[in-house]
Amino acid sequence: MKLKGAQIFFECLKREGVEVIFGFPGGSILDIYDEMSRADVRHILVRHEQGAAHMADGYARATGRVGVCLVTSGPGATNTVTGVATAYMDSVPMVVFTGQVPTAMIGDDAFQEVDIIGITRPCTKHSYLVRDVHDIPRVIKEAFYLARTGRPGPVVVDLPKDVIQAYAEFRYPKRIDLPGYRPTTEAHTGQIRRAYQFIKKARHPVLYVGGGVIHASATEELLRFAEMNQIPVTSTLMGLGSFPAAVARPEAEGGVELHPLWLGMLGMHGTYRANMAVSHADVLIAVGARFDDRVTGKVSGFAPKAKIIHIDIDPTSISKNIEVDIPIVGDCRNALSKLIDMSQAEPIENLQDQRTPWLEQIHNWRETYPLRYVQGEDVIKPQFVVESIYRISRGEAIIATEVGQNQMWAAQYYHFVHPRSFLSSGGLGTMGYGLPAAIGAQVAFPERLVVNIAGDGSIQMNIQELMAAVCNCLPVKVAILNNRFLGMVRQWQELFYQKNYCGTCLDDASPDFVKLAEAYGAVGLRATKPSEVEPVLREAFSVNKPVLMDFVVEPDEGVYPMVPAGKSISEMLLV
Amino acid sequence: MESHDSKQRHTIGILVQNRPGVLARVVGLFSGRSFNIENITAAETNEPGITRITLVTTGDQHILSQIVKQLNKLIDVLKVFDFSETDFVDREMVLIKVRAEERTRAEVLRIADIFRAKVVDVSPHFYTLEVTGNDSKIGAIMELLEQVGIVEVARTGKAALARSKKH
Ligand SMILES: Cc1ncc(C[n+]2csc(CCOP(=O)(O)OP(=O)(O)O)c2C)c(N)n1
Numbered sequence: 001m002k003l004k005g006a007q008i009f010f011e012c013l014k015r016e017g018v019e020v021i022f023g024f025p026g027g028s029i030l031d032i033y034d035e036m037s038r039a040d041v042r043h044i045l046v047r048h049e050q051g052a053a054h055m056a057d058g059y060a061r062a063t064g065r066v067g068v069c070l071v072t073s074g075p076g077a078t079n080t081v082t083g084v085a086t087a088y089m090d091s092v093p094m095v096v097f098t099g100q101v102p103t104a105m106i107g108d109d110a111f112q113e114v115d116i117i118g119i120t121r122p123c124t125k126h127s128y129l130v131r132d133v134h135d136i137p138r139v140i141k142e143a144f145y146l147a148r149t150g151r152p153g154p155v156v157v158d159l160p161k162d163v164i165q166a167y168a169e170f171r172y173p174k175r176i177d178l179p180g181y182r183p184t185t186e187a188h189t190g191q192i193r194r195a196y197q198f199i200k201k202a203r204h205p206v207l208y209v210g211g212g213v214i215h216a217s218a219t220e221e222l223l224r225f226a227e228m229n230q231i232p233v234t235s236t237l238m239g240l241g242s243f244p245a246a247v248a249r250p251e252a253e254g255g256v257e258l259h260p261l262w263l264g265m266l267g268m269h270g271t272y273r274a275n276m277a278v279s280h281a282d283v284l285i286a287v288g289a290r291f292d293d294r295v296t297g298k299v300s301g302f303a304p305k306a307k308i309i310h311i312d313i314d315p316t317s318i319s320k321n322i323e324v325d326i327p328i329v330g331d332c333r334n335a336l337s338k339l340i341d342m343s344q345a346e347p348i349e350n351l352q353d354q355r356t357p358w359l360e361q362i363h364n365w366r367e368t369y370p371l372r373y374v375q376g377e378d379v380i381k382p383q384f385v386v387e388s389i390y391r392i393s394r395g396e397a398i399i400a401t402e403v404g405q406n407q408m409w410a411a412q413y414y415h416f417v418h419p420r421s422f423l424s425s426g427g428l429g430t431m432g433y434g435l436p437a438a439i440g441a442q443v444a445f446p447e448r449l450v451v452n453i454a455g456d457g458s459i460q461m462n463i464q465e466l467m468a469a470v471c472n473c474l475p476v477k478v479a480i481l482n483n484r485f486l487g488m489v490r491q492w493q494e495l496f497y498q499k500n501y502c503g504t505c506l507d508d509a510s511p512d513f514v515k516l517a518e519a520y521g522a523v524g525l526r527a528t529k530p531s532e533v534e535p536v537l538r539e540a541f542s543v544n545k546p547v548l549m550d551f552v553v554e555p556d557e558g559v560y561p562m563v564p565a566g567k568s569i570s571e572m573l574l575v
Numbered sequence: 576m577e578s579h580d581s582k583q584r585h586t587i588g589i590l591v592q593n594r595p596g597v598l599a600r601v602v603g604l605f606s607g608r609s610f611n612i613e614n615i616t617a618a619e620t621n622e623p624g625i626t627r628i629t630l631v632t633t634g635d636q637h638i639l640s641q642i643v644k645q646l647n648k649l650i651d652v653l654k655v656f657d658f659s660e661t662d663f664v665d666r667e668m669v670l671i672k673v674r675a676e677e678r679t680r681a682e683v684l685r686i687a688d689i690f691r692a693k694v695v696d697v698s699p700h701f702y703t704l705e706v707t708g709n710d711s712k713i714g715a716i717m718e719l720l721e722q723v724g725i726v727e728v729a730r731t732g733k734a735a736l737a738r739s740k741k742h
Binding site: 117118121122125126129131146178179180181314315316319320323 | 591592595596599600603607637640641644645647648649650651652653
């Protein structure tokens with residue numbers, strides 16, 4: 001029996017196990033929407049296609065599964081581009097289906113025609129323009145396979161209207177035939193052995209880990225390897241959650257007990273101890289990280305004394321920004337397992353004696369310059385809000401962020417213990433990411449607490465998605481650290497542009513967030529004094545509805561430590 | 576990466592699946608990452624559905640290795656071969672239209688003869704020559720003909736194959 005292209009589309013999604021589509025309809029994609037009413041899949045109707053892309057992304061980061069988004073041609077497609085680029089930079093598995101004008105009209109500047117394949121070519125892992133209804137199954141199978149394997153990433157599939165209207169026999173291919181795509185997953189044992197010889201001799205080893213550890217589900221191996229060899233661990237923004245920062249759940253009273261090997265995040269807003277440890281390391285083991293400029297600062301000043309071992313699934317990441325001594329191409333989990341086997345077979349002698357001075361040194365760095373802020377009586381400090389979220393959620397929430405100071409404070413003051421619980425746009429730094437990403441995660445985990453830590457600027461970039469949260473009963477919580485500024489940019493102006501605050505002040509230039517929340521049918525809450533922070537959070541976390549919390553915070557607070565652009569990471573500005 | 580090696584020319588062979596847009600992916604990668612393309616050719620091979628792209632680029636060793644790795648990462652790319660690592664033959668064909676007046680015709684024919692170029696078109700004032708060779712041969716004939724007067728030139732770009740094993 002022949003099926004219509006649009007039916008074939010849903011048959012394929014069923015085979016790929018897709019449960020939810022984030023989308024927005026339009027003329028070119030209407031046949032699929034027509035068929036959707038009969039298909040067994042959940043659809044979240046967004047309010048802007050950028051929101052659809054970020055929701056699919058948030059869903060993917062929180063679950064490890066491929067996020068799916070569906071939009072119409074022309075403006076529907078172009079509206080996803082920021083979301084596609086965001087996913088590309090952070091290696092997020094995602095498939096974006098875009099409508100297209102009928103094949104016969106392609107190239108005629110038809111109504112709502114745009115060359116979305118051309119536009120997204122540099123920010124997708126791969127893309128397809130489907131020209132024949134018979135190709136739909138093969139293309140969809142390949143698209144999902146490419147999105148989730150190797151170094152994951154977004155794939156765009158462009159579907160002309162006549163193709164989804166045509167009929168064909170449906171057959172789902174069993175095999176994938178991509179002769180040009182063979183990611184190396186098995187780490188080279190000889191290279192691993194060489195690496196381990198360096199690690200054995202190291203006096204000041206450091207593990208520098210990134211999002212690749214999470215993508216590869218290698219967090220248990222990382223913990224095991226770090227503990228058995230007593231190697232301190234620092235992480236990139238994307239790697240937060242790959243190593244358990246804290247050893248116990250935070251109690252209502254009293255401090256946090258951090259994992260003794262945890263250094264915190266490194267780089268531009270990294271901790272003093274992480275940046276100092278990397279600067280003094282004699283062996284640096286990079287796992288699933290890519291030596292981004294926000295991490296390395298001035299390249300010649302990064303880990304200047306260290307032999308560098310670099311494990312990554314993507315050969316292009318290796319020796320791109322920094323020349324490494326031992327490159328290891330492969331899956332992080334595979335490589336770490338082999339390192340664990342080697343450490344068991346040939347354990348380091350006198351491990352405790354060897355490590356004690358190094359771990360003591362790190363402890364001293366931590367004591368000298370811990371992350372700190374002073375919470376007075378009158379004005380709420382943004383860091384205090386994040387710490388309170390951490391405490392009240394007992395470290396178990398899924399945290400999304402926007403971009404700017406809010407993002408950095410979330411990274412510094414929320415101590416992540418689980419992978420896939422921190423959703424943040426690292427590579428592209430996309431303001432407006434957090435709210436839709438939080439919604440995507442909430443779709444996957446309806447019972448979990450999902451909090452978007454936001455700035456008063458960023459939240460307005462995709463605020464319309466609050467409506468999608470309300471309509472779909474997705475009780476996300478948004479904590480706006482409202483400093484009445486585009487805070488991170490203001491901080492740069494303060495430090496490097498003689499306090500010329502041009503274009504960054506939002507005082508009296510934002511809506512009343514409480515009323516706004518209510519207008520959308522969500523709950524709006526406000527805290528203006530430190531004593532109100534905890535009651536507001538407790539109330540927000542207890543209602544089963546989306547909540548927008550407006551925390552009126554200190555406008556002049558900065559994120560520290562800070563490595564000025566172009567400086568070595570040991571040259572931190574501290575407070 | 577801070578690197579100060581001198582810029583070198585490299586010839587790279589790329590076998591790709593002949594899918595729509597594959598050339599755009601290859602070329603887009605070069606422009607998007609500010610790699611250089613000096614010349615490029617693309618045509619089908621003897622194997623159906625497989626196209627060979629030959630391109631010449633400049634850059635130090637670090638850039639070259641990034642280029643090779645980035646090309647390999649493209650899904651439609653089957654094989655990338657850096658010819659600077661091996662012995663290879665390369666040829667390019669050039670059509671050169673030169674001014675051929677009474678007093679220069681003999682000179683043009685003499686130069687053509689030396690370089691085994693063919694006269695492929697003759698008109699009252701111009702001769703068009705076809706010459707095939709590597710960079711140095713083509714450079715040499717162009718230099719000599721320049722003195723007679725080159726009107727225009729069309730070059731095919733380079734084709735290259737390794738001498739021994741198959742790539
Ligand atoms: C889409 C987009 N536009 C511009 C920027 C540049 N930018 C980075 S941080 C920032 C300020 C963000 O302000 P806000 O959301 O209020 O957060 P805060 O830094 O105050 O916490 C800006 C404008 C960006 N990252 N993304």
